[in-house]
Amino acid sequence: MVQNSKSVTDVDVFHELLEDVKKNRKLVKIIACFDVESLAAGGLLFKVLKSMELDTEILPDYVPSITELNVRVLGINIPHTECDTCVIFQTSSEAQVTRLRNNTVVRYPSLLPGLINLLREFMPVSKELKYVAASATYAKYMPRIKELRLSEGDKEFLSTLVSEGLLEAIEAPITPYFTSQTQTFTMGIDPYVPSNLVRENLSETLRLLSDFYKVPLDKMKLKTYVIKHGWFARDLTTLAYFITWLLDVKGFEGYVSSIINSNYMRNYYLHYVKSIKEMKERVDNLINERPNTTKVKNVVVKGDPSTLSTTLIGKVLWGLNILDPSKTQVVIEYGGKYYVSLASLTQKNRKESASKHSIQGGYVVLSEAPS
Structure with a gap:
């Protein structure tokens, strides 16, 4: 009833x-x-x-x-x-x-x-928890380059955090990871910056990116939100990609413990930053190979599931128009096993897979490539 x-x-x-x-x-x-x-x-x-x-x-x-x-x-x-x-x-x-x-x-x-x-009706909510809530909300709209439209409720939430002085809405071609412009481009994933396009000169890199994405240079601006209180991540886009990585790589316990205690999150963030280089090597290879994803359900990437996030790679490849994550998923091959993100499965399939196979981090481990 x-x-x-x-x-x-x-x-x-x-x-x-x-x-x-x-x-x-x-x-x-x-x-x-x-x-x-x-x-x-x-x-x-x-x-x-x-x-x-x-x-x-x-x-x-x-x-x-x-x-x-x-x-x-x-x-x-x-x-x-x-x-x-x-x-x-x-x-x-x-x-x-x-x-x-x-x-x-x-x-x-x-x-x-x-x-x-x-x-809020029962107790104050800390700014750190608001940042986590904002990034988990914002993660649904990654990659930025797809310019997915925020729902009215999510837009209002982010606007409220701006009015509270916790966030600042800005437009920037690449999210501000680091103080060095070259390093920022080297680590850039939204929009993705292929390694062979990175130059010491900022203007030259932007020009090459403009050609790569076939977007006028003056349009190479995407919205993000800068975190105003000197947290370990400098903007909401970076934080959204980080927690996406965190759920795949560290799984349920690592993710939830980080929500509860931000000290864990800070530590895992250092691991995430180190993992970006390995992830970009895999994506650069896929850009060169340009797999025909219209005919396959899985793109298999060789790598270490303790450092690579298939969900994050999938978002990057979607931004590059290499695959549609609703039709094709990224799978890791490592040590003769195949790692499928639990987050990519329906609740029914997730339960069924977890009952039959082992779990590592946020992955279900298969002995054969998924069909």
């Missing part, structure tokens, strides 16, 4: 959950869909609930669900059939609270902004 609860708000739902958990000393179990945005939301909820001194744990959606007594489940973008008497936060086309059998579904047009507005 479906019942829209117009008189019930997300704040009411969260109040009820907190009262039940505190009164009956229940464990809160967060189960989040395995994607950048949902797991960031799960980590945010975990941190807030732990700060309230509530027993809380968090799991990815591919872990088998078990009905337990004295447990309240908080789901993030999971089907309402996955649990009983639980609260589920979902991304939807409109904001609403719905009762589905014994479950309550809270829907937001923009998941993380909706959750931050909810949690």
